[in-house]
Amino acid sequence: xxxxxxxxxxxAAIQATMSSFAPASQPATGTMGxxxxxxxxxxxxxxxxxxxxxxxxxxxASTGSWTSGVPSxxxxxxxxxxxxxALASVGQTGHRLWAPAATALEQVIADAAKDGVTIGxxxxxxxxxxxxxxxxxxxxxxxxxxxAEPGTSPHGWGIAADLDLxxxxxxxxxxxxxxxxFVEDTPREPxxxxxxx
Numbered sequence: 802x803x804x805x806x807x808x809x810x811x812x813a814a815i816q817a818t819m820s821s822f823a824p825a826s827q828p829a830t831g832t833m834g835x836x837x838x839x840x841x842x843x844x845x846x847x848x849x850x851x852x853x854x855x856x857x858x859x860x861x862a863s864t865g866s867w868t869s870g871v872p873s874x875x876x877x878x879x880x881x882x883x884x885x886x887a888l889a890s891v892g893q894t895g896h897r898l899w900a901p902a903a904t905a906l907e908q909v910i911a912d913a914a915k916d917g918v919t920i921g922x923x924x925x926x927x928x929x930x931x932x933x934x935x936x937x938x939x940x941x942x943x944x945x946x947x948x949a950e951p952g953t954s955p956h957g958w959g960i961a962a963d964l965d966l967x968x969x970x971x972x973x974x975x976x977x978x979x980x981x982x983f984v985e986d987t988p989r990e991p992x993x994x995x996x997x998x
Contacts, residue, residue, distance in 0.1 A: 872899055875899060875958055875959065880953065883926065885897065888903070898925050899958065899960050902996035905982050906983070909974075909977075913974075917969075921965030921966075922965065932949070932951035962993075964992050974994065983996055983997075
């Protein structure tokens with residue numbers, strides 16, 4: 802609840818500041834997600850989340866704005882077409898994800914290790930061609946297989962990771978993954994974790 806109050810206070814301060822920048826004929830509040838106010842508001846929410854995370858010891862779940870469950874800065878590329886330079890390494894694993902997801906997963910791995918739990922990464926970002934290959938080899942999820950329709954997988958946005966989890970790792974992720982922004986969203990794939998802001 803403190804986070805909501807802090808966000809509301811920050812929004813009020815931003816609105817007051819933005820009104821001094823807005824032309825007299827245009828209200829400062831604008832439409833959420835468009836124009837300067839939406840960008841500033843998204844930044845304020847991120848700053849408040851980061852501040853709360855620093856004071857509570859819980860990692861910030863994400864940064865940036867999202868559109869339909871996809872980081873807005875990746876939308877121009879398209880699913881499975883995100884260039885290597887738009888992704889970040891997940892520590893020394895050899896895997897790449899959208900930078901906030903990579904950072905969060907690195908923290909997951911480190912914090913689990915502190916608890917004596919080993920979490921590995923077996924898959925991360927998938928190009929469109931790699932999604933086609935997985936669908937051909939494992940079948941489509943909608944038809945009883947283990948692959949999303951190519952071009953729809955969260956792997957194609959760099960926000961999903963398949964984790965190498967033993968029973969202790971699975972239990973640790975189920976108990977703690979959400980604190981880092983990771984959710985288990987595919988019932989038949991307990992290794993598949995998606996970063997959701």
